[in-house]
Amino acid sequence: MLIVDKDLCVGCEVCVDNCAFGAITVIDGLAVVGDACTLCGACVDSCEVEALHIEGGEKSVQADLDSWSGVWVYCEFRAGLLAPVSLELLGIGRKLADARGVKLSAVLIGSDTGESAAKLIAHGADIVYRADNAALKYFTDETYGAVLTKLIQEHKPEVVLAGATAIGRSFIPGVANTLGAGLTADCTQLDIRADDGALLQTRPAFGGNIMATIVCPHSRPQMSTVRPNVMKALDTDASRSGELIDVDLEPAMLQAKVQVLESVISEHDDVNIQESDILVGGGRGLESEKGFDLIRELAKSLNGSVAASRAAVDSKWIGYPHQVGQTGKTVAPKLYIACGISGAIQHVAGMQSAETIVAINRDAEAPIFNVADFGIVGDLFEVLPKLISTIEGRQK
Amino acid sequence: MKIIVCIKQVPDAKDVRLDPETNTLAREGVQSIMNPYDQHALEEAVRLKEQLGGEVTVLSMGPPQAEEVLRQAISCGADRGVLISDRAFAGADTWATSYTLAKAVNKIGDFDLILCGKQAIDGDTAQVGPGLAIQLEIPFITCIQKVREADEKHLVMERMMDDGYDVVSVQYPVLLTVVKDLNEPRVPSLKGKMKSKKAKIEMLTAADVGADAACIGLAGSPTQVVDVFPPPPRGERAILTGNIDEQVEQLVAKLATYL
Ligand SMILES: Cc1cc2nc3c(=O)[nH]c(=O)nc-3n(C[C@H](O)[C@H](O)[C@H](O)COP(=O)(O)OP(=O)(O)OC[C@H]3O[C@@H](n4cnc5c(N)ncnc54)[C@H](O)[C@@H]3O)c2cc1C
Ligand SMILES: Nc1ncnc2c1ncn2[C@@H]1O[C@H](COP(=O)(O)O)[C@@H](O)[C@H]1O
Numbered sequence: 001m002l003i004v005d006k007d008l009c010v011g012c013e014v015c016v017d018n019c020a021f022g023a024i025t026v027i028d029g030l031a032v033v034g035d036a037c038t039l040c041g042a043c044v045d046s047c048e049v050e051a052l053h054i055e056g057g058e059k060s061v062q063a064d065l066d067s068w069s070g071v072w073v074y075c076e077f078r079a080g081l082l083a084p085v086s087l088e089l090l091g092i093g094r095k096l097a098d099a100r101g102v103k104l105s106a107v108l109i110g111s112d113t114g115e116s117a118a119k120l121i122a123h124g125a126d127i128v129y130r131a132d133n134a135a136l137k138y139f140t141d142e143t144y145g146a147v148l149t150k151l152i153q154e155h156k157p158e159v160v161l162a163g164a165t166a167i168g169r170s171f172i173p174g175v176a177n178t179l180g181a182g183l184t185a186d187c188t189q190l191d192i193r194a195d196d197g198a199l200l201q202t203r204p205a206f207g208g209n210i211m212a213t214i215v216c217p218h219s220r221p222q223m224s225t226v227r228p229n230v231m232k233a234l235d236t237d238a239s240r241s242g243e244l245i246d247v248d249l250e251p252a253m254l255q256a257k258v259q260v261l262e263s264v265i266s267e268h269d270d271v272n273i274q275e276s277d278i279l280v281g282g283g284r285g286l287e288s289e290k291g292f293d294l295i296r297e298l299a300k301s302l303n304g305s306v307a308a309s310r311a312a313v314d315s316k317w318i319g320y321p322h323q324v325g326q327t328g329k330t331v332a333p334k335l336y337i338a339c340g341i342s343g344a345i346q347h348v349a350g351m352q353s354a355e356t357i358v359a360i361n362r363d364a365e366a367p368i369f370n371v372a373d374f375g376i377v378g379d380l381f382e383v384l385p386k387l388i389s390t391i392e393g394r395q396k
Numbered sequence: 397m398k399i400i401v402c403i404k405q406v407p408d409a410k411d412v413r414l415d416p417e418t419n420t421l422a423r424e425g426v427q428s429i430m431n432p433y434d435q436h437a438l439e440e441a442v443r444l445k446e447q448l449g450g451e452v453t454v455l456s457m458g459p460p461q462a463e464e465v466l467r468q469a470i471s472c473g474a475d476r477g478v479l480i481s482d483r484a485f486a487g488a489d490t491w492a493t494s495y496t497l498a499k500a501v502n503k504i505g506d507f508d509l510i511l512c513g514k515q516a517i518d519g520d521t522a523q524v525g526p527g528l529a530i531q532l533e534i535p536f537i538t539c540i541q542k543v544r545e546a547d548e549k550h551l552v553m554e555r556m557m558d559d560g561y562d563v564v565s566v567q568y569p570v571l572l573t574v575v576k577d578l579n580e581p582r583v584p585s586l587k588g589k590m591k592s593k594k595a596k597i598e599m600l601t602a603a604d605v606g607a608d609a610a611c612i613g614l615a616g617s618p619t620q621v622v623d624v625f626p627p628p629p630r631g632e633r634a635i636l637t638g639n640i641d642e643q644v645e646q647l648v649a650k651l652a653t654y655l
Pocket of ligand 1: 282283284285286308309310311312323324325326327328329339340341342343344345346347350360361362363366378379380381432
C-alpha cells in the first residue's frame, strides 16, 4: 500500500507528474492515491519531503537467499534442433555468471539431443544437465516442468533464464508458480545490481509504451523469459571444457495427462518469425493474397521471413502465425520493412523494438512513418518490384 | 459442463501512450475494455456450452468497475459473473493474482474446464493461466488455436507452436489459454443485453475466499517493479526524397549492412 504522510505532504504535485499511471491526485493540498496505483515506487523517489512510502512489501516467508547460487539457462530443443535463443541466453548468462562469480549451467531436455550438449559448452556453459529420453520427444508442460522443477529444487540456482518462445512462455510460468519464485516475462535487458547482486530484469509494458525494471528481492530463484533475437550469442569455442551430467529421470516425471498426438511443423513458410533477423511485413495495402507474393519475393531476396498486420491476417491472405502486434507476436528483428501497413498502435506494439524500421506507404500521413527510420511515400506495387531488382542487382 | 472463464479488464491500447513532454502515460479518456484474448476464451466457452450443455461462469479480479466486463460477458452468453475485489490486492503480480483467482475458483465450486486468454495486453505476461492451473493442481495447455473434438470427457485440440502446431488430447479438468485464431467472438444479442442488465454480479473479498494476507497484493508478490521509464528514443528519421528510383537507390544504400 502506498502511504501518504499527512504531516509531511505539502501538496506540491511533483508525485502527480512522476506517476506514469495517473494514480495520484492532490485534493485540498494533500496527495491522494487511487486504484490505478501499481506500487511502482516512482513517486516515492520523486518526493522531496519524503512524505510517501510503500508498506507491506515484505514477503513473510523469505527464502534463505545465500543458499541459492549459479546462473542457469533452459536450452530449448525441439524436433532435432536447438532453438537459436538458447545460445543467445548462454551469451547473457555467461556475463551474469561472471559478474556474480558463479558457474553457468545449461539444462537440455528432449530426445536424441546428439551433439547439442557439446555445442552448449562451446557457447559458454560450464555444466550441462541433460535429460534425454524418448518420453521427452514431444514437449509437454507436465514432463518438461517436472524435470526442470526437480533440478532447480536439487541444485538451487539463483537465476534461471529461458527463451520467451511458445515453449518457454508455456511451461516456465508453471515451474515458477510451483517454486513460488518471481518470474518476469519477455525481458529485453538483464543486469546484476551492484549493491546486492540482485537480477535487474527490464521489459517493455503497455505495448512498449513504457519500460519497467523488476527485481525479486525476497525469493529465489529469480526467473526470466527473454525475448529472442535481443541478446548476443558468444562465438563457438570448441576448446572450452565443461561437465556433462545426465539427469536421473524418475518414471513419475515422464508421465503427462496431456497427450501430444502429433507435431505438425509448418513447411509452407517460415512461421517462426521471432527468430528472424529480417522481416518484411505486409498489410491491407497488399490488396490480396496474391499481393503477398511480392512480400515473399522481397523477403527471399533479403533472406528474411514474412510478417503481416492483423488486417492482412483477418482477410486470410496469410496465416495467424505471421501476425505481428498486440494480439500476434512481438518481434525484434534487425530490419523490419512495413509495406502497406498504416502503423496502428496495436501493430507498432509488436515491432517497435526492431533495430531499423523501413516504411513503404502511399499515404504520407500514415502513423507508420512516426516510427520508421526510413520511409518511402509511394505505391508499393511500383516500389517493391524496383526494390527487389535493385537488391538482387547488388547481390550479383 | 461447468466452465469458468477468467476475464481481465484492461486499458485500451490505443489510448495508452506516453506524453513526450512529461514522460507520463497520457491519462485522458483512457477507456477500459475486455482483454481481447479473453473474448476468444469466452466465445469458446459459450460454444462448448451450446454443444454439450452446462454453465459458463466468468471470473475477474479487479477494481469494482471491472463489473462492466463481466456484464459484457453475460450479454455474450455467460450465465454467472463473479468479481473478486479488495484494496488488499493492489500491487499483485502474476503469482499473487494466480493465487487469488485460485481461491475464488475454489469458492465458485466444481468445474470441468477453465479458459483464459493467452495474455493480458497491459502486462503481456501470459503467466496467470499456467499459474492458476498449478495452484489448482490441474494440467494446463497454452495457446490453443483450434478445438478439433469436444465431448463430455475429453478434448482434442491444436496448440500453436513457434514452428507450426501440436495436436493434443486431454481429459477434464484442464485449464486452457487461447489465441485469437480460435474463433470469431459474437456480438451481444438484444436478449443477452437485457439479461446482462438484470444480472447480479457476485462480489467477493479477500476474506470471503479465505485468502492468506501474506499471499495477496504486494506482500504476496515475489516480483517488484523498481523503476519505470520511457523506452529509448529511436534514432534519426528520414523520409527519402526524389523520384521512386532515386528513393529506392538511397534506401538500398542505407540498408547495405543488412544485405
Ligand atoms: C484489440 C485489438 C488488437 C489488435 N491487434 C493487432 C495486432 O496484433 N496486429 C496488428 O497488426 N493489428 C492489430 N489490431 C488492428 C489494428 O488496429 C489495425 O486495424 C491494423 O493493424 C491495420 O492493418 P493495416 O495497417 O494492414 O491496414 P490499414 O490500416 O488499412 O492500412 C493499410 C495501409 O496501406 C496503405 N496502402 C494501401 N494501398 C497501398 C499501396 N498500393 N501502396 C502503398 N501503400 C498502400 C494505406 O495508405 C494504409 O496506410 C488490433 C486491433 C484491436 C482493436
Ligand atoms: N485480474 C484478473 N482477473 C481475471 N483474469 C485474469 C486476471 N489477470 C489475468 N487473468 C487471466 O489470465 C490471462 C493471462 O493474463 P496475464 O498473465 O496477466 O498476461 C488473461 O487473459 C486472463 O484470462
